[in-house]
Amino acid sequence: MKLLAFIMQTGGHIAGWRHPLATDSALCNVDYFVSCAKTAERGKFDAVFFADSLGYPGSRSAETFEGQETPKLDPLPLLSAVAPVTQRVGLIGTTSTTYNEPYPTARRFATLDHISRGRAGWNIVTSTMENEAHNHGFERHMGHAKRYQRAAEFVDAARKLWDSWQPGALLADQDSGRYADASRISAVNHSGEHFRIAGPLNLPRSPQGHPVLVQAGASADGKAFAARYAEVVFTSHPAIDSAIGLRREMHERAAAFGRVKGAIKVLPAITPYIGRTREEAQAFKQELDELIPLPIALEKLETLLGGFDLSDHDLEGPLPALPPEHLEMQSSTRDRVLEAAGQADATVRKLAYQVAGGRTSSAAIGTAEDVADMLSEWYEAGAADGFIISPPVLAYGLETFVDQVVPILQARGLFRKDYEGETLRDHLGLAVPENRYEKDPQLRIKPEIW
Template sequence: MKLLAFMMQTGGHIAGWRHPRAANNALCDIDYFRRLGQTAERGLFDGVFLADYVGYHPVKGAEIFAGLETPKLDPLVVLSTIAAVTSNLGLIGTASTSYSHPYDLARRFASLDHLSEGRAGWNIVTSTMENEAHNYGRPAHLEHAERYARADEFVNVARRLWDSWQEGAVLADKASGRYTDPARITAVNHAGEHFRIAGPLTVPRPPQGHPVLVQAGASATGQRFAAVNAEVIFTSHPTIETAKMFRLAMHAQLAEVGRAPASLKVMPAITPIIGDTKQAAQDLQRELDGLIPMHIAVSKLEALLGNIDLSGHDPDGPLPPLPEAALAGQNSTRDRVLELSVRQNLSIRALARQVAAGRTSHTVVGTAEDVAQTLIDWETQGAADGFVISPPFLPAGLEDFVDQVIPILQKSGHFRTAYEGATLRENLGLAVPENYYEAHPETRIQPEVF
């Protein structure tokens, strides 16, 4: 079983940060991130996973609480810090293809992969929110299909840039005075719809070839993008049945593009709420849910449904039909919210409470044995290759998981007792991609000379 530790700002439960065991005001604190990384490595996690949004985003109509408006440091800078105090842990950072440039991003991930000796991973997102567009000179967010078209081109050119230095390109030969071998470095001369990039990169090919490519969009277009490009898909499923169906659907799509099932790890998010007894875990959940103010829960629901306005509707009545405009945002999340509302026949108020508490993904409430057994069941029944563990609060929730759940998984033979390899690819069981220019030498282009 593969495991990633999700370090989404203050934890997997929206009110987790208010719990007495949660860190106090730590989101800009180097020791906090070092400790999280070291804890994840102590638990032999494959990696840590940092979400990101490139906009300050208070929830409409609510005073500042916690969610998208919490501080967000640049994930690659945070991961560099964690790299320095760990040696096997994978370092996965989210970066947007809508609001960054392939040359810059390819270079930064290649740098992280070198300095961490092969531990970098890129969570490719197309971004979801209007206010992100406003920070990058755009009047509005790109339309869904166009975001993914840009993402396709972005990832393709990033791969070429990582391949632009071939094996043996760096000589650093003091005797001959040659630092590089120009015959092994190629331009990429990319001229596409969105980008024009000459190349080569300034950075030799990363130790992993390419950083591990992760993806989290789950709409039909998002799934197709993952089938073509991703090696890990981070997903979110409330039940084992929907997770199984999703994994099967991904396998079918992989077959369509000629890829083996093992080349894409399907990893649903799980929030473990752990207690010494089931009762204690249920009490903890009640305590956490009691820390969510209701108007904030409703605002969060409105935001997730595409910034709709529910104020004119009876909170004890059902969700009204959604306006067209609400369909442009994070499609897969919206679908999961609607599915939850129908499946449990929830009023707006009840749905808001569930959504705010993060129940559109799976929450396990129980003892460490219960949590371990759920993960084992999901894995053995084909619902997952591994999990993104999103503790309700940090860092204590991650420590509980490492100290209590990991030993049970190990004892039952479902989790490693030592890292298999040094790189994230080796630990996830993913192959190093071939170098395009080594496989197609006829396409090499001499870089411009000035």
């Protein structure tokens, strides 16, 4: 079983920052993030994973803005600070392909892979919040399909750059005076709809060949992208059946691209609410949900429904039918909420709290044994290759998971007792990618720089 720790601000619950157990609500202190990474490493987690976005989540009023934690340190410098004080745990950071360029992005991740000695991973996102568009000179994002087309070309270009130095290209031979072997360095000469890049990268190939590629798209375009490029896929499911179906689908789709079995790991996100008893765990979740102000819960639901204004609707009544313009954008998360809205006892208030209290994962509520049972059941039923653990309140929730749930999974023989390898690829059982220019020297292009 693979385990990743999702470090999103003060935790996987939107009101986690208000809970007395939250460690550091200011979110600008590197010690907090280092301590979370060290806890994950103590628990032998495959990796920590830092989420990101390039702006603020939409807020309709100062009141709802004021009620939400907002700081986000840039994950790459942050992971670079975590790298030298940890030894084994993988370091996954989020970067958008919609508002960045392949060359500096490929370089940043190669840098992280070098300085962490092979522990880097890239969570590839296409950006969803309107404010991210406004911060980059646009009224709105380019269309969903176009964002994924750009993402595909972006990753193609980045992979060429990561291949541009073959293994053995770096000589640093003081006696002969040859620093590099020019015959092992290639230009990339990428020319596509979105990017033109000469290359080569100004860095030797990194320990993992390239960072582990991670992705969480759940739409049809997102899944097609993941099947082709992703090595780890994050998913989010309300129930085991859909998780089994999606994992099977992802494996089939990846095989259709000629990828070998096991080349793609599917990890559903789970938020564990752990108590000494089930009642205590339920009470913990309830306590957190009660800390969400109603206007924020409603706003989260409205945003998910494409800005649908619910202010005139009865909170205790069913969700009204959505006008077609609110359904134009593909969104798997929205479709799930609409499914939940179809149930007999669904009310606008309940849906709002469900959306706001859930963030990006499913809840596992109970004792440590209950949580371990749920993970074991999903894993053994083929619903998951492992999990993204998104504790509701950090660092407390991660410590509890590591101290109480991990030993049960280890005792059941489902999770490692110690690291066996050095790199994130080792932990995940993923091969180092082939270097295209080494595999086929005919592809090599002489760089224009000499």
